[in-house]
Amino acid sequence: MQNETKESLNPTFPRSVLSVSRDEFGNKEDNPDVKDLPLKMNVKEGKLPLDLQGHVFIVAPVGSIDSPDAQGNPTNSTIYPSSDGTTPLYNGDGMIYRLDFDNLEAGAFLSSRLVKPPCYYADAATYKCQKYQDLKFKNYGITRISGSLGVRNQLNTAFVPLKFARDESERLLATWDVGRPYEIDPKTLETVTPVGRNDEWKEVTQIGLPGKSQTPFKIIQTSAHPCFDPHRQEMFTVNIGRSISNVCSQLIPIAYIFKEFWEWILHVFHIKERKSVTLPELEEKPLSFSKKLSTIGKSIWKFLRGLLGIFTDNFVYLMRWDGSGSLEKWKVLVENGLSIKIKQSIHQMAVTEDYIVLLDTAFKVSVEELLPTLTNKKYQRFEKFFRNFLDRPQLSDNSFYIIRRSDLNPEKNYVSAKKVTIPGEAAHFLADYKNPGDLITLHLSHVCAWDAAEYLSEFDFDNDKTPNLEANNLRRLYGAIAGPMDISKFGCHVVNGKTGELVKKYQDVIMDENSTWGPAIGTYQNHPLPDRL
Ligand SMILES: [Fe+2]
Numbered sequence: 001m002q003n004e005t006k007e008s009l010n011p012t013f014p015r016s017v018l019s020v021s022r023d024e025f026g027n028k029e030d031n032p033d034v035k036d037l038p039l040k041m042n043v044k045e046g047k048l049p050l051d052l053q054g055h056v057f058i059v060a061p062v063g064s065i066d067s068p069d070a071q072g073n074p075t076n077s078t079i080y081p082s083s084d085g086t087t088p089l090y091n092g093d094g095m096i097y098r099l100d101f102d103n104l105e106a107g108a109f110l111s112s113r114l115v116k117p118p119c120y121y122a123d124a125a126t127y128k129c130q131k132y133q134d135l136k137f138k139n140y141g142i143t144r145i146s147g148s149l150g151v152r153n154q155l156n157t158a159f160v161p162l163k164f165a166r167d168e169s170e171r172l173l174a175t176w177d178v179g180r181p182y183e184i185d186p187k188t189l190e191t192v193t194p195v196g197r198n199d200e201w202k203e204v205t206q207i208g209l210p211g212k213s214q215t216p217f218k219i220i221q222t223s224a225h226p227c228f229d230p231h232r233q234e235m236f237t238v239n240i241g242r243s244i245s246n247v248c249s250q251l252i253p254i255a256y257i258f259k260e261f262w263e264w265i266l267h268v269f270h271i272k273e274r275k276s277v278t279l280p281e282l283e284e285k286p287l288s289f290s291k292k293l294s295t296i297g298k299s300i301w302k303f304l305r306g307l308l309g310i311f312t313d314n315f316v317y318l319m320r321w322d323g324s325g326s327l328e329k330w331k332v333l334v335e336n337g338l339s340i341k342i343k344q345s346i347h348q349m350a351v352t353e354d355y356i357v358l359l360d361t362a363f364k365v366s367v368e369e370l371l372p373t374l375t376n377k378k379y380q381r382f383e384k385f386f387r388n389f390l391d392r393p394q395l396s397d398n399s400f401y402i403i404r405r406s407d408l409n410p411e412k413n414y415v416s417a418k419k420v421t422i423p424g425e426a427a428h429f430l431a432d433y434k435n436p437g438d439l440i441t442l443h444l445s446h447v448c449a450w451d452a453a454e455y456l457s458e459f460d461f462d463n464d465k466t467p468n469l470e471a472n473n474l475r476r477l478y479g480a481i482a483g484p485m486d487i488s489k490f491g492c493h494v495v496n497g498k499t500g501e502l503v504k505k506y507q508d509v510i511m512d513e514n515s516t517w518g519p520a521i522g523t524y525q526n527h528p529l530p531d532r533l
Contacts, residue, residue, distance in 0.1 A: 445521045456476075
């Protein structure tokens with residue numbers, strides 16, 4: 001590389017990562033909302049090989065309906081989702097891109113379409129309609145919340161391809177950690193339907209405040225990488241519940257709960273009269289005295305139940321789906337008969353011939369990452385102290401839970417799991433499909449001191465040494481996900497599924513100063529799954 005070129009290169013991550021377009025491209029017959037035809041690939045040099053075939057699917061977050069453009073104005077085109085300094089780039093609607101290689105004589109084409117579950121429309125409507133302003137969604141760090149409507153299901157993380165016996169072609173699910181997976185039409189890229197009914201999924205935390213009804217868009221914690229077994233035509237996922245004490249020790253909707261609690265206090269003490277906004281179809285008739293009494297009774301019970309749940313509401317349901325209709329589900333218990341307690345997340349899970357493997361993944365969400373942005377810069381020092389006080393690292397050990405598939409009895413509503421601890425945190429792992437002699441082989445990407453839930457905010461120490469950053473009006477990389485902070489490891493571990501014992505003689509971990517910084521493991525599972533990786 002010539003010295004001149006080397007010097008002109010930006011020593012940090014390219015700043016173009018901070019902006020993204022929300023424009024959709026496609027054919028009118030596939031997507032009536034689209035304004036532009038699929039984009040044709042501009043071949044700069046050489047020719048596209050004519051033996052290319054198939055389609056590449058990509059999903060990525062593209063900010064929200066209220067994300068600003070470069071000048072800070074709302075737009076639906078090129079936006080800067082993290083320009084407030086505290087919203088990560090991955091808080092945003094999922095955009096599905098498809099690159100087509102099926103008509104190479106004409107060229108390669110790119111279509112794109114936003115993932116649009118019902119909460120997408122609620123977000124757009126409350127943002128655009130003046131009369132629903134009180135119901136608007138706002139960013140709280142990694143989540144997007146409306147106090148009255150609930151939490152956005154942004155579906156921006158991964159795909160799961162499925163093909164059940166009665167299906168003519170492959171189907172596609174879009175997934176993420178906090179919401180039901182949705183099926184996507186691979187041709188039109190339209191969001192088709194969720195997996196399971198709303199009432200089949202339980203909220204991550206249940207605390208009922210008297211007078212507060214449940215929001216329509218529930219906080220559902222699940223796996224961003226559910227698994228599908230094409231041999232036995234079964235899809236598995238999880239529904240996770242966290243007690244408040246568990247949540248406070250590390251995780252999820254604390255901002256939401258604080259907000260709910262604060263609004264309830266304001267409401268009860270009439271400190272601030274909330275403008276009541278009622279959707280026309282939700283208007284309620286006046287209640288009779290007996291009904292009022294019964295409603296109050298139910299509210300108090302819900303509240304007391306919520307208080308008890310502060311310590312006890314930990315659960316994991318393993319869910320099985322056959323491609324249509326209801327989900328089968330089993331509460332997962334450990335040997336003492338208690339529900340398993342997930343302290344972080346089950347970002348990924350795996351299926352083998354005879355077992356389901358769950359991992360409490362190093363993808364924690366601390367309270368610090370759920371705080372709203374304070375607009376008053378006078379309190380910035382206090383805010384920085386408060387955020388650092390609430391932040392904490394991910395757990396350094398992996399807790400695996402192994403469930404025998406033959407124990408999934410449709411007559412029962414629970415199943416037992418064996419717990420195995422493997423040192424060296426991981427967020428992604430794969431399992432060999434075959435488990436001869438009940439030995440399960442797990443391949444782990446040990447992401448030491450690296451948590452994908454951490455991102456750069458204006459309250460962090462920023463080591464960006466780009467010359468003349470301010471003078472050249474260059475944006476800081478706020479919102480960008482952190483990279484590895486230590487040498488990572490690549491581990492192969494064998495666990496006896498019957499006994500839950502880690503078979504140390506087969507354990508193999510490699511760590512190399514030059515080669516294992518942030519090893520990534522493909523989260524896509526080949527179809528059919530390989531017997532042995
Ligand atoms: Fe992932």
